[in-house]
Amino acid sequence: MSGIQSNQDQFQALAANAKKDEAPFVMLNLLKFKAQGGREAYLRYIKESGPYVAGVGAKVLYFGKANELLNGAETWDVVMLVQYPSRKAFLQMANNPDYLKVHEYRAQALERAVLYATDPIGYKEIVAGGA
Numbered sequence: 001m002s003g004i005q006s007n008q009d010q011f012q013a014l015a016a017n018a019k020k021d022e023a024p025f026v027m028l029n030l031l032k033f034k035a036q037g038g039r040e041a042y043l044r045y046i047k048e049s050g051p052y053v054a055g056v057g058a059k060v061l062y063f064g065k066a067n068e069l070l071n072g073a074e075t076w077d078v079v080m081l082v083q084y085p086s087r088k089a090f091l092q093m094a095n096n097p098d099y100l101k102v103h104e105y106r107a108q109a110l111e112r113a114v115l116y117a118t119d120p121i122g123y124k125e126i127v128a129g130g131a
Contacts, residue, residue, distance in 0.1 A: 014117055018087035025087060029080040030114040041109035052099040056089040058082055
C-alpha cells in the first residue's frame with residue numbers, strides 16, 4: 001500500500017456507518033508533502049477542492065504546520081481537521097466525479113498521509129467525572 005492509498009476495509013466500514021449514523025464527525029489529516037512541488041500542488045488542491053468541501057456542508061476547523069515532534073517517529077508537514085456534517089456527506093463528496101478530478105492534485109502533492117474519521121467522546125464530561 002502506498003503512503004496515500006486508501007485502506008479499502010476501513011473505507012467500507014465508513015460507508016457502512018454512513019447508513020446508520022448521520023452525526024457530524026471530524027476528519028484528522030496528517031500530511032507529508034513530496035520534496036519537489038508537493039506543497040504547491042497541495043495548496044492548489046485546497047483551492048480547487050474548496051467548493052466541493054463547502055458544497056457538502058463541511059468546513060476546515062484547523063490547518064497548521066507541524067513543528068516539534070515530541071512523541072513518535074513519523075514527521076508531518078501539516079495537520080488539518082475538517083468537520084463533515086455526516087459520513088454520508090463525506091462519501092457524497094469523495095465520490096463526486098468532478099471532485100475526483102481535483103483529487104489528482106492531492107495525489108501529486110503527498111508523499112504520505114493519514115486520515116482518521118473521528119467521533120466526539122465527551123471530553124468535558126470525562127474531565128468533570130461524569131463518565
